[in-house]
Amino acid sequence: MADQVVLLDFWPSPFGMRLRIALAEKGVQYEYKDEDLRNKSPLLLQSNPVHKKIPVLIHNGKAVSESLIAVQYIDEVWKDKAPLLPSDPHLRAHARFWADYVDKKMYEIGRKVWTTKGEEQDAAKKEFLECISVLEGELGDKPYFGGKTFGFVDVALIPFSSWLSVYEKFGNFSVEAEHPKFIAWVKRCLEKESVSKSIPDQQKVYDFVLEMRKKLGIE
Amino acid sequence: MAEVKLLGFWASFFAHRVIFALKLKGVSYEYIEEDLSNKSQLLLQSNPVYKKVPVLVHGGKTIAESLIILEYIEETWPEKPLLPKDPHEKALARFWIQYGAEKIPPSLSAYFRAVGDEEQEKATKELHEALKILEEQALGDKIFFGGDTIGLVDIALGALSYWFECVEEAVGKKVIEPGTLPRLHAWAQNFKQAPVIKENLPDHGRLLDYQKHKRENFILAKSTAQ
Numbered sequence: 001m002a003d004q005v006v007l008l009d010f011w012p013s014p015f016g017m018r019l020r021i022a023l024a025e026k027g028v029q030y031e032y033k034d035e036d037l038r039n040k041s042p043l044l045l046q047s048n049p050v051h052k053k054i055p056v057l058i059h060n061g062k063a064v065s066e067s068l069i070a071v072q073y074i075d076e077v078w079k080d081k082a083p084l085l086p087s088d089p090h091l092r093a094h095a096r097f098w099a100d101y102v103d104k105k106m107y108e109i110g111r112k113v114w115t116t117k118g119e120e121q122d123a124a125k126k127e128f129l130e131c132i133s134v135l136e137g138e139l140g141d142k143p144y145f146g147g148k149t150f151g152f153v154d155v156a157l158i159p160f161s162s163w164l165s166v167y168e169k170f171g172n173f174s175v176e177a178e179h180p181k182f183i184a185w186v187k188r189c190l191e192k193e194s195v196s197k198s199i200p201d202q203q204k205v206y207d208f209v210l211e212m213r214k215k216l217g218i219e
Numbered sequence: 220m221a222e223v224k225l226l227g228f229w230a231s232f233f234a235h236r237v238i239f240a241l242k243l244k245g246v247s248y249e250y251i252e253e254d255l256s257n258k259s260q261l262l263l264q265s266n267p268v269y270k271k272v273p274v275l276v277h278g279g280k281t282i283a284e285s286l287i288i289l290e291y292i293e294e295t296w297p298e299k300p301l302l303p304k305d306p307h308e309k310a311l312a313r314f315w316i317q318y319g320a321e322k323i324p325p326s327l328s329a330y331f332r333a334v335g336d337e338e339q340e341k342a343t344k345e346l347h348e349a350l351k352i353l354e355e356q357a358l359g360d361k362i363f364f365g366g367d368t369i370g371l372v373d374i375a376l377g378a379l380s381y382w383f384e385c386v387e388e389a390v391g392k393k394v395i396e397p398g399t400l401p402r403l404h405a406w407a408q409n410f411k412q413a414p415v416i417k418e419n420l421p422d423h424g425r426l427l428d429y430q431k432h433k434r435e436n437f438i439l440a441k442s443t444a445q
Contacts, residue, residue: 065314072310073309090291093282093288097283
């Protein structure tokens with residue numbers, strides 16, 4: 001009996017990208033549905049009634065919400081290919097800790113970098129670069145956060161690389177100048193087809209944000 | 220069998236979660252009480268990123284963040300499972316654990332800090348709404364979030380029973396009541412009185428004084444700010 005997999009998503013969402021990457025790693029065929037967030041589909045509202053947010057993974061009619069929960073689900077169901085979490089409980093806890101760190105920091109701080117000005121923006125930029133610093137420390141000399149192979153933390157973090165142009169242009173700073181090791185990791189991940197085919201071009205995301213700011217009258 | 224240590228703080232419900240899980244699994248451990256105003260070297264070394272309790276130390280390896288510790292305990296001591304086996308059911312359990320961790324604390328904090336009738340009414344209403352979702356969609360007609368027996372969701376949300384009760388008393392306005400949140404109220408009683416849980420709750424009187432003291436500080440801070 002063939003698996004039926006549907007992904008409710010929004011193309012610039014780093015959270016949605018996590019699921020696209022995980023599904024690609026596992027070689028899972030799925031139907032991609034891009035949502036209009038100002039006019040959410042009945043399917044989205046039914047599948048995630050509590051938060052009404054994307055991404056939502058629908059597997060044989062059953063919905064899974066919250067991106068890191070869905071990535072773990074994908075890892076557990078399609079366990080025979082490309083394991084994303086290690087099998088050792090301590091290493092799993094370690095991976096969950098760092099994915100959680102990404103969740104606590106990247107989205108909110110990144111958002112402040114491109115939506116604020118003056119002192120608030122300066123503080124956000126500083127915090128952002130500190131985060132990258134901490135993450136670089138965790139990466140160390142490993143090719144991936146997962147070690148020799150691409151893993152759970154890599155999946156959690158790499159989508160934010162598609163937003164780098166947004167952070168850098170609105171924040172007026174260069175992440176590569178301060179953190180070349182981090183950018184080297186980004187480039188390494190982008191060499192993987194599962195990643196490059198799942199995340200949009202930085203320019204496309206930047207153009208989208210520019211358009212959104214115009215619509216919202218931010219300048 | 221490698222040594223297990225738990226760095227905690229007596230009033231921290233984050234630490235209590237870990238205690239409940241270890242006790243339910245029958246895992247022996249050494250408890251180390253931290254003075255949060257003077258954190259130990261062990262704590263600072265074991266959790267350099269956040270420097271917070273709880274931290275579990277097992278065979279010299281450290282695990283931080285209470286919910287991550289719970290998953291570690293579940294995977295390391297798989298007997299007496301606290302999570303469902305089915306991947307979708309497991310994903311649902313994790314969903315409600317995350318809901319409890321992200322959606323309840325802001326409104327709970329606002330309720331705890333609210334001063335004056337208007338502010339208090341607004342905060343109580345918001346908290347009630349967030350809890351109603353838990354009652355209707357996560358708990359439903361079950362005795363525990365985990366079904367007939369306590370599971371990881373119950374442990375993660377456990378503070379809503381014994382700990383929140385003290386907060387309600389300190390604030391002087393109940394939120395989880397038989398009239399307004401009947402099933403959640405029943406769950407709270409069942410959780411507190413469950414074997415193993417009831418033997419490992421912090422002292423009610425001591426916790427109540429602690430919360431009352433905190434509440435007084437919030438009120439004081441508000442009045443001096445005006």
